Amino acid sequence: MGSNTTEIAASVLTAGNSTVYGGNHTDTTICPSSEAWDWLYTMQPVYMMVICVLGMAGNIFVLSIFFLHKKSCTVAEIYLSNLAVADLVLVSCLPFWAINVANAFNWQFGLVMCRLVNVGIKMNMYCSVYCLVLVSADRYVALVHAMSHGRMRRVSYAKLSCLAIWGLGLLTSTPDFTYRTVEYLPEYDVNACYLKYPSLEAELTCDLLLIILGLLIPLSVISYCTYKIIQALKNERISRFNAVNSEKKATLLVLSVLLVFMICWIPFHSVTFLHILLRVNVLTGCDLESGLEISNQVFTYLALSNSVLNPILYVIVGKNFRKKVKDVFEQLSKKSKKSAGSTRSNQSSTLKTLRECCTVADVYLGNLAAADLVMVSCLPFWVVTITREFHWSFGEPLCQLVSGAIGMNYYCSILFLTLVSVDRYLALVRPMSFSRLRDVAWARGICLAIWITGSLLSLPALLFRSVKFFPEYGVEACYLAYPHVGWRIRYNVTVNIVGFLVPLAVVSYCSYHIITTLRNNQMRNFSALRTERKATYLVLIVLMVFVLCWLPYQIMIILDTLYYYHVISGCVWTNALDIANQLATYLGYGNSSLNPFLYVIVGRHFRQKATGVFTYVLNRKHK
Numbered sequence: 001m002g003s004n005t006t007e008i009a010a011s012v013l014t015a016g017n018s019t020v021y022g023g024n025h026t027d028t029t030i031c032p033s034s035e036a037w038d039w040l041y042t043m044q045p046v047y048m049m050v051i052c053v054l055g056m057a058g059n060i061f062v063l064s065i066f067f068l069h070k071k072s073c074t075v076a077e078i079y080l081s082n083l084a085v086a087d088l089v090l091v092s093c094l095p096f097w098a099i100n101v102a103n104a105f106n107w108q109f110g111l112v113m114c115r116l117v118n119v120g121i122k123m124n125m126y127c128s129v130y131c132l133v134l135v136s137a138d139r140y141v142a143l144v145h146a147m148s149h150g151r152m153r154r155v156s157y158a159k160l161s162c163l164a165i166w167g168l169g170l171l172t173s174t175p176d177f178t179y180r181t182v183e184y185l186p187e188y189d190v191n192a193c194y195l196k197y198p199s200l201e202a203e204l205t206c207d208l209l210l211i212i213l214g215l216l217i218p219l220s221v222i223s224y225c226t227y228k229i230i231q232a233l234k235n236e237r238i239s240r241f242n243a244v245n246s247e248k249k250a251t252l253l254v255l256s257v258l259l260v261f262m263i264c265w266i267p268f269h270s271v272t273f274l275h276i277l278l279r280v281n282v283l284t285g286c287d288l289e290s291g292l293e294i295s296n297q298v299f300t301y302l303a304l305s306n307s308v309l310n311p312i313l314y315v316i317v318g319k320n321f322r323k324k325v326k327d328v329f330e331q332l333s334k335k336s337k338k339s340a341g342s343t344r345s346n347q348s349s350t351l352k353t354l355r356e357c358c359t360v361a362d363v364y365l366g367n368l369a370a371a372d373l374v375m376v377s378c379l380p381f382w383v384v385t386i387t388r389e390f391h392w393s394f395g396e397p398l399c400q401l402v403s404g405a406i407g408m409n410y411y412c413s414i415l416f417l418t419l420v421s422v423d424r425y426l427a428l429v430r431p432m433s434f435s436r437l438r439d440v441a442w443a444r445g446i447c448l449a450i451w452i453t454g455s456l457l458s459l460p461a462l463l464f465r466s467v468k469f470f471p472e473y474g475v476e477a478c479y480l481a482y483p484h485v486g487w488r489i490r491y492n493v494t495v496n497i498v499g500f501l502v503p504l505a506v507v508s509y510c511s512y513h514i515i516t517t518l519r520n521n522q523m524r525n526f527s528a529l530r531t532e533r534k535a536t537y538l539v540l541i542v543l544m545v546f547v548l549c550w551l552p553y554q555i556m557i558i559l560d561t562l563y564y565y566h567v568i569s570g571c572v573w574t575n576a577l578d579i580a581n582q583l584a585t586y587l588g589y590g591n592s593s594l595n596p597f598l599y600v601i602v603g604r605h606f607r608q609k610a611t612g613v614f615t616y617v618l619n620r621k622h623k
Contacts, residue, residue: 045463046456047301048098051308053452055091058311059084068328076142078158079135080257082165083128087307090124093117094304099400100193102463104483107182107193108396114193115180122173123166125265128306129218130165132261134158139255140225143232172213175206200279207276215269222258229255256313264306267299361427363443364420367450368413372592375409378402379589385478392467392478399478400465407458408451410550410588411499415450417546418503419443424540425510428517457498460491492561500554507543514540549591552584 062084066073073081096117100107107114141153181196197203274292277283381402385392392399426438466481482488559577562568 044297044301045098045102046459048094048101048304049459049462050456051301051304052091052094052098053455055087055094055307057448057452058308059088059091062311063088065324065328069324072155075138075153075155075158076135078155078162079131079138082162083131083135083257083310086124086127086131086169087310089120089127090304090307093120093124097121099463103466104190105188105192106190108191109193111182114182115177118176118180118193119170119173122176123169124307125214125303126172127165127169129214129261129265130168131162132258133218133221134161134165136222136225136229136258139229144228172209179206204276204279207272211269211273211276215265219262222262226255226258257310260309260313261306264309265303267295268303271295271299360423360438360440360443361420363440363447364416364423367447368416368420371409371412371416371454374405375413375589375592378405378409389475390473390477391475393476396465396467396478399467400462403465403478403480404455404458404462407461408454409592410495411457412450412454413546413591414499414503414550415453416447417543418506419446419450421507421510421514421543424514429513457494460487488564489561492557495557496554496561500550504547511540511543545594546591549594550588552580553588556581556584 063081066077066081066084096109096113109117138153138158176195179195179197179202180193182191182193183196184191195203197206271292274283275296278289278292381394381398394402423438423443460482461480464480464482464487465478467476467478468481469476480488482491556577559568560581563573563577
């Protein structure tokens with residue numbers, strides 16, 4: 001490989017030998033593409049987005065617990081919180097690479113973002129491993145040299161050490177900032193963000209530094225500390241001291257984090273070392289080269305998944321962390337009760353009604369309203385586009401974000417309505433046996449899961465939306481550019497099954513039993529159940545309107561699938577499907593406007609809450 005050879009980094013961490021399309025090459029041979037690349041390019045974006053969502057949620061949760069807890073962080077917790085920040089930096093950069101891979105490595109975010117995103121990812125790797133070096137050294141001092149070196153375990157020293165680690169991480173990631181470039185490659189017809197080293201020697205030096213600084217030196221320190229720590233934990237004399245027992249609990253968490261880190265990162269560094277041997281011709285052969293390229297992909301994303309696993313380990317293994325979580329929730333609960341108590345004592349009965357906690361159904365309907373708000377906020381972009389004869393003038397990122405938000409709204413809406421019908425079923429049909437499931441805290445946790453699910457299900461709209469010039473129409477259109485027809489079929493089937501048939505089956509079952517219960521004369525004697533019945537009427541009507549608005553769209557999706565399988569064909573069908581798809585889509589969008597009217601017309605409890613709000617506002621104005 002000469003100095004003028006241009007190669008695109010298929011991995012976000014190393015240059016590798018792979019081109020955009022997985023064709024592998026050395027100085028003397030050109031290896032054929034492997035079909036495995038098609039699978040990798042299909043799965044990588046989805047996997048990266050899953051890591052992004054889970055990693056952000058988990059690490060923000062960990063940092064929130066450390067920040068909100070009344071006690072100051074220990075030295076080990078300072079290191080672990082910096083590890084969480086490093087993981088958060090990494091997962092925040094992954095959506096850019098997910099979109100890049102989905103677009104066949106056509107980078108759309110400019111040179112500055114190409115460098116910043118990759119520096120953020122590489123810096124996270126170095127900061128993570130050296131935070132773990134510090135935390136293992138801290139455990140070593142705490143257990144092995146508790147008396148002689150105790151002064152070294154100061155919070156101020158820990159903060160300075162973390163600052164030095166971030167500086168080291170930034171320094172060691174400078175090759176990415178220096179050698180990353182965006183360049184048009186005509187042989188692949190893409191603008192690629194890739195590592196363009198000035199020479200083979202520079203590339204080999206960077207990879208060797210990656211192995212030495214990123215694995216060998218840290219692993220040596222960690223192994224020595226871990227060996228001494230395990231010896232100390234087995235010491236029966238040490239176990240008599242209560243203070244050291246407390247340190248042992250923290251050490252078990254640290255050892256678990258270290259073990260998972262090595263499992264995630266050692267395969268990646270092993271493949272990097274084999275790549276070096278391949279480039280200097282110690283190893284040769286197309287089969288080996290293809291295997292290393294695919295292994296590089298797989299082990300890179302195994303390494304990235306470490307950022308998701310750490311928060312899970314804190315909860316599963318870390319007793320002290322679980323205690324902190326419990327303390328934080330108790331602390332917030334006490335503040336909430338204290339605030340509620342002072343509010344009740346100082347405000348009128350109108351304000352008391354206004355400040356009442358939402359019911360489970362209110363939580364679900366509130367999230368449904370939020371989903372509708374997201375959707376209608378995106379519609380002005382499409383209004384402008386349609387008035388300009390489908391000429392999209394807002395750029396490709398907004399094309400993807402707007403379409404992704406609309407897709408997410410659809411999934412979230414149907415899933416929230418499914419939840420609210422299940423809640424009505426439990427309230428009326430199973431009020432005694434499943435009452436514990438109808439908890440507001442549970443409802444909020446489930447809603448968070450629904451938002452994450454909606455985001456994941458809308459990934460095709462985010463990844464495959466593209467802006468392309470169509471000369472036959474003279475417009476730049478924002479359209480769904482699937483890599484192949486199979487993706488379109490999968491998307492349609494997902495919309496039909498996950499977005500309609502499964503929820504409809506659950507909703508139908510619940511609604512049938514709800515209506516049967518409402519007709520039961522014995523149930524009318526209970527005043528509490530009469531209250532539930534009023535809320536249920538609102539839910540049933542909202543469900544019915546949702547089905548009426550979205551059923552035509554679902555039918556169009558089925559017909560579109562049949563069209564691509566040539567079950568139906570011809571120009572008449574093509575034109576009819578195009579027009580009907582537009583009408584059905586905007587009928588579906590109309591559902592977001594109808595729900596608020598239904599709350600006012602049908603929902604007595606909602607009208608009472610609205611009256612309370614207006615009364616409170618008017619009273620404040622008169623004061």
